[in-house]
Amino acid sequence: MxxxxxxxxxxxxxxxxxxxxxxxxxxxxxxxxxxxxxxxxxxxxxxxxxxxxxxxxxxxxxxxxxxxxxxxxxxxxxxxxxxxxxxxxxxxxxxxxxxxxxxxxxxxxxxxxxxxxxxxxxxxxxxxxxxxxxxxxxxxxxxxxxxxxxxxxxxxxxxxxxxxxxxxxxxxxxxxxxxxxxxxxxxxxxxxxxxxxxxxxxxxxxxxxxxVPLGLDGRAPASRGFIRLSALGRDSALLESAGCVHRLSPRHSEIVLALALEDRGVHGDRLAVDLSEREVPASTLRAEMTRLRAVLGPAVLGSRPYRLLLPVRGDFGEVAALLAEGRVAEALARYPGPLLPRSEAPAVVEHRRALEQQLRGAVLAGGDAGQLRRWVGAAWGADDPAAWLALAHTLPGGSPQRAAAAARAHALDAVGAIPSQVRRHAAVLQRSHS
Missing domain, CATH: 3.30.450.40 (GAF domain)
Known part of the structure; x- marks a missing residue:
């Protein structure tokens, strides 16, 4: 036991x-x-x-x-x-x-x-x-x-x-x-x-x-008429279409995600901006799209404008939908990590930050000790001073775990990671329970 x-x-x-x-x-x-x-x-x-x-x-x-x-x-x-x-x-x-x-x-x-x-x-x-x-x-x-x-x-x-x-x-x-x-x-x-x-x-x-050729959301594919995209907590996205699962390169992962976020299609100049803050030559982008079309097939990837020709069901969308319904525990359970965590593509960075902040905000607002523990126990939440302090507040007075959480928030303060108001709360909690 x-x-x-x-x-x-x-x-x-x-x-x-x-x-x-x-x-x-x-x-x-x-x-x-x-x-x-x-x-x-x-x-x-x-x-x-x-x-x-x-x-x-x-x-x-x-x-x-x-x-x-x-x-x-x-x-x-x-x-x-x-x-x-x-x-x-x-x-x-x-x-x-x-x-x-x-x-x-x-x-x-x-x-x-x-x-x-x-x-x-x-x-x-x-x-x-x-x-x-x-x-x-x-x-x-x-x-x-x-x-x-x-x-x-x-x-x-x-x-x-x-x-x-x-x-x-x-x-x-x-x-x-x-x-x-x-x-x-x-x-x-x-x-x-x-x-x-x-x-x-x-x-x-x-x-x-x-x-079993499972779908990327964990369900058996009931239809061939959509794309399943898994991009949370991984640098190489998984894409399923017509029963085939493709492990995309990091660059192709960024492209597919950018297209998934713009379901009406994206012209080449706009896609280049979504993918890099530096100028991407049109010839380079065309070459990447040609290689990606060879992987996915013309039934999945269209052009003029570039677009995915089937509806996309992504793990990032599922987490956002659960948060919108107030199902925070389920959203947290289905969040294995940030969206394409190493990507620096502007479109990815923006969506990654937005989703992570939505989830973080819901966890902190909920005040659930179990959810807060899962957040600070993950790599992306380990240095989150506000989450450590929120966890300390949820634990019983006199608990060693409460003192440890407050101490962690205080330690993060030492490197300037925490606002002054939060800093004072952490210090009080640490003194009263150490």
Whole structure:
């Protein structure tokens, strides 16, 4: 089991009751669980189990969605690795999508009947945002395997269960495709259960790499009529069209992105300005476009003006759309890094800065400790003094982690990276908790 030792069932129940009646310190509760409880409380999730997870779509819509989902191809593998044991040992296994919707729930009949009472059924949304602390939802929230035992669940309706879950990623892009989960009684509150779901997730990823031409957003391509573009956190973008995946050179990545941002097309002189602050000879640009057309084909890249001939679905656009909907945790989870991080093309730099500032602003404004930790824990947020200070403010008074976060903000101040008002707050926090 990861992290500190899990408390006893009675101690967990008592801690949960204390937190529900008077949120505050959580002695004896694992940090992973305590952070999740605080997120749930901040989101207004009911801890008494009176609100069950919602169902998504009709049975017919769910069936069509499942057939098109990339994890459908590895469902037989999950059944082989987890299904037989689930039926024999009195527990169930489930496979969900990246939003926490349960696509398949199978296993012991009696356990499945009990699971229906808390709506752990196909089509139910078990994201942490909808269902509170639970293994599949929290695994998706954190992007790693987790185990949640009995009273560690935020909803009292789930206190009779233990579960272990691991995210499953696209082996090419490392995007989260979904999650695999084991749920049941005491046998799931053990290290072997966590190891089993981790192994199943890794096996599924290996199988996907061998067999499935996944789309760049992690979904099986349902149509050949658009381009999928992955350009976050990488210098060489991936472009999928007509079932073929192209790894573009850094320069071609800049060109394709510039065209994707101008869907009506761009004339050569304007494209040259988008690509460089220095003058780009027309002959050089024409040569680059000729090489790019040879890679993508004339059905994808047009000219006069230069344009992409198919609609573009880009990972950068998905993050922006999630932010526009207020889904900050999902946007952060789908942000592997800045847009073409080493590019100096003006069009790329402008869009990269805008997207990063939108995401950063949403994380800071949300005041969620888990999201702030993920931000400062990433390369692009490690030297963000305002984020370190915001993290310090979200942590409990007297916490060593709070003092450390404040100290980090203060240290960044020493190199002039922080405004004076923020500097004073950091110094006060450091003195009061060191």
């Amino acid at each position: 990861e992290g500190s030792t899990v408390a006893s069932v009675s101690a967990l129940r008592a801690a949960h009751e204390r937190f529900v009646t008077s949120p505050g310190e959580l002695p004896g509760i694992r940090a992973l669980v305590a952070d999740s409880w605080r997120r749930c409380s901040g989101r207004g999730i009911r801890p008494d189990g009176s609100r069950l997870p919602p169902l998504r779509g009709t049975p017919a819509e769910l069936d069509a969605y499942r057939r098109a989902h990339p994890l459908a191809t590895v469902l037989p593998l999950f059944r082989e690795l987890l299904g037989a044991g689930a039926a024999d040992d009195g527990h169930i296994f489930a496979v969900g999508d990246a939003d926490g919707t349960l696509l398949w729930v199978e296993g012991d009949t009696a356990a499945m009947d009990r699971a229906e009472h808390m709506r752990f059924v196909e089509g139910a949304v078990w994201s942490e945002r909808q269902a509170g602390t639970n293994a599949p939802g929290t695994a998706l929230e954190l992007g790693r395997a987790v185990q949640i035992v009995a009273g560690e669940h935020y909803s009292a309706a789930v206190h009779g269960w233990s579960c272990a879950a691991a995210p499953v990623r696209d082996p090419r892009t490392r995007r989260v495709l979904g999650v695999v989960d084991l749920s049941g009684g005491g046998t799931i509150a053990t290290p072997p259960a966590l190891a089993a779901v981790r192994a199943a997730a890794l096996s599924a990823e290996a199988e996907l790499e061998r067999t």
